[in-house]
Amino acid sequence: MQKNRGRTGRKRRRKQFSSLPSNGVNQSHILEYIQLRKWLKERGFEDRNLRPAQFSDTGRGLMTTKAFQAGELIISLPEKCLLTTGTVLSSYLGEHIAKWKPPISPLIALCTFLIAEKYAGEQSVWKPYLDVLPKTYTCPVYLDQEVVRLLPEPLRRKAQEQRTVVQELYTSSKSFFSSLQSLFTENVETVFNYDALQWAWCTINTRTVYMKHSQRECFSREPDVYALAPYLDLLNHSPNVQVKAAFNEQTRCYEIRTDSHCRRHEELFICYGPHDNQRLLLEYGFVAINNPQSGVYVSADILLKHLFSADKQRNMKLSILKDHNLLENLTFGRDGPSWRLLTALKLLCLGADEFTYWKKVLLGDIISARNEERSLNIAAKICFSLIEETQQVLHQISQMKKDKVNLENQLALVEVLRLEDLTILQTSAEILYNLHTAIT
Numbered sequence: 183m184q185k186n187r188g189r190t191g192r193k194r195r196r197k198q199f200s201s202l203p204s205n206g207v208n209q210s211h212i213l214e215y216i217q218l219r220k221w222l223k224e225r226g227f228e229d230r231n232l233r234p235a236q237f238s239d240t241g242r243g244l245m246t247t248k249a250f251q252a253g254e255l256i257i258s259l260p261e262k263c264l265l266t267t268g269t270v271l272s273s274y275l276g277e278h279i280a281k282w283k284p285p286i287s288p289l290i291a292l293c294t295f296l297i298a299e300k301y302a303g304e305q306s307v308w309k310p311y312l313d314v315l316p317k318t319y320t321c322p323v324y325l326d327q328e329v330v331r332l333l334p335e336p337l338r339r340k341a342q343e344q345r346t347v348v349q350e351l352y353t354s355s356k357s358f359f360s361s362l363q364s365l366f367t368e369n370v371e372t373v374f375n376y377d378a379l380q381w382a383w384c385t386i387n388t389r390t391v392y393m394k395h396s397q398r399e400c401f402s403r404e405p406d407v408y409a410l411a412p413y414l415d416l417l418n419h420s421p422n423v424q425v426k427a428a429f430n431e432q433t434r435c436y437e438i439r440t441d442s443h444c445r446r447h448e449e450l451f452i453c454y455g456p457h458d459n460q461r462l463l464l465e466y467g468f469v470a471i472n473n474p475q476s477g478v479y480v481s482a483d484i485l486l487k488h489l490f491s492a493d494k495q496r497n498m499k500l501s502i503l504k505d506h507n508l509l510e511n512l513t514f515g516r517d518g519p520s521w522r523l524l525t526a527l528k529l530l531c532l533g534a535d536e537f538t539y540w541k542k543v544l545l546g547d548i549i550s551a552r553n554e555e556r557s558l559n560i561a562a563k564i565c566f567s568l569i570e571e572t573q574q575v576l577h578q579i580s581q582m583k584k585d586k587v588n589l590e591n592q593l594a595l596v597e598v599l600r601l602e603d604l605t606i607l608q609t610s611a612e613i614l615y616n617l618h619t620a621i622t
Contacts, residue, residue: 206235206245206449214313221310222413226260232450234416243418243449250444256425257414258435265308265410267395270295274365280400282358288395288406290355293382294374298365301373311412319384320467320595323348328582329592332575334603335481337460344464352379388466389415391436393429411436419466420451421473427452459599469598477513478603478610480523480564485512488560488567489530495537499530502540514568516606518613519561521546531556554621562614569607576600 209215215234222228235245250256270291271279275298279291286294299306306312322330322341330341359374366373386408393409409429414436424441444450454462458476459469470476482500489496503509503526512523519527529543531553539549548554579597583590 206237206243206447208245209234209236209242214310217310218314218413222263225262227258227263227413229257229413232257235449237449240418240449242416243451244413244416246444246446246448246450249446250440250450252441252443253439256438256440256444256450257417258430258433258437259411259414261429261434261436263412264393264436265292265295265311265412266393266408267291267398267401267406271398271400275362278362278365282361282400285400285402286355286358287402287404288408289383289386289404290351290358291401292386292408292410293351293355293379294359294362296382296385297374297378298362300378301366301368311410314412314416315385315389318381319388320463320592321384321388322464322467323380323384324467325592326589328586329589329596332579332593332596332600334460334479334572334575334600335483336479337464340460340464348380348383349376351383352376355379384467386410391415391427393436409436414438417450417452419454419462419468419470421453421456421470421475423451423453425452459602463595463599467595469595469602471598471602473602474516476602476606477515477520478568478606480512480514480568482509484564484567485509485526485530488563493530495532495534496530498537499532499540503529506544508544514565514607514610516609518610518617519565524557524561527557527560528553531560551621555618558614558618558621562611562618565607565611565614569604569611572600572604572607576604 210219210233212234219228231246231248231250232244233247234242236242237245267288270276273295275291275295279286296312299308300312303309318324321344322333322337323344325341330338333341355374359370362374363370389410390408391411391414392407395406397403397406417438425438426441427436427438429435430437438452440450440452454466456475457465459473460476460479462473463469493499500509508522508526508529511520512526513520514523525543525546528549529540532540532543532549533552536549536553539547543549576597579593579600583593583597586593
């Protein structure tokens with residue numbers, strides 16, 4: 183699923199997704215799930231094909247009680263079970279939102295409702311759902327700054343941007359929160375504190391499904407595309423499956439159909455979208471082992487470190503790459519350096535007598551054996567440089583796990599990401615060696 187369509191945030195152990203039956207332990211007998219299923223039944227949802235379970239590799243998820251065939255409907259959640267901005271507007275918050283100027287965003291409306299309902303505790307109609315939501319998350323906004331510094335670029339920069347977004351959202355929403363004081367006996371600054379907003383924001387960012395709603399005048403112009411989907415949001419992600427998910431206007435249910443076969447008593451997976459591990463960690467707080475979408479990014483700064491500083495045409499080459507959007511999304515993958523990375527390097531490695539052929543480089547033409555060899559040599563240097571940097575960070579993580587026990591889970595998450603990166607880089611280094619051997 184795309185950003186704002188995501189659906190998890192649960193604590194996971196990151197092991198390889200297996201095609202063998204998962205060792206799922208049925209959790210249906212646990213009180214919070216009994217109460218959730220009873221609550222959902224009262225709203226028209228009853229399902230005998232899926233059971234909440236704890237899995238050794240992915241944490242909690244949903245286990246099948248029957249085999250599913252490709253194309254089969256795996257879950258259909260009635261509209262009454264979904265938590266949307268419509269839910270918020272029909273609640274005690276509706277009149278406060280309607281009269282507040284300037285209008286708040288749909289996102290803030292949902293955050294406010296979650297915080298208020300969580301504060302209400304036993305009095306909340308949504309308590310059975312709130313009780314199964316995570317108490318904390320592993321998105322970068324929750325990570326300790328020491329851990330954030332261990333993330334690779336550009337994820338480190340995006341993590342800082344995410345933290346800034348949430349902080350600014352909190353600051354800009356304070357006056358609206360204050361307008362709700364009449365609804366609470368306690369000071370609203372205590373109810374709607376930064377930690378509460380951070381939790382609500384992550385709940386929405388990691389667990390909502392995409393559901394487009396018509397524009398309402400009481401909201402700002404930001405897209406209203408969120409829906410929290412109790413029980414359905416227990417489904418975990420695998421990059422190796424495909425599903426079709428959407429709200430069915432005829433049945434008034436949010437439905438998911440699988441394009442894959444799933445055996446009985448296995449964990450049922452869905453796919454949140456073709457995301458690499460950096461995107462998964464940023465948006466959902468987890469990493470997928472052996473993710474075929476993953477790559478290691480090469481920033482423009484790294485490129486510049488390995489270029490010939492004496493090249494008089496360097497600035498012109500960089501300008502061409504920028505104009506053709508070839509200074510971003512340069513990666514090493516499991517199949518070696520990406521076409522974008524090699525193309526950028528080939529253009530940057532053009533000799534003074536070859537520069538007039540730069541358009542041919544962009545078309546994928548081979549300019550000369552010298553240009554091919556130079557670009558592969560620099561690709562290899564960059565690759566080995568990233569391997570060395572990754573190994574240094576892994577050593578640092580190993581030391582911190584001994585000294586910072588309170589950060590053990592956060593460090594373990596970054597460690598998995600970095601180990602995945604190391605595997606990709608080592609594979610790329612081998613591919614580059616073979617490519618170089620083939621042309622010399």
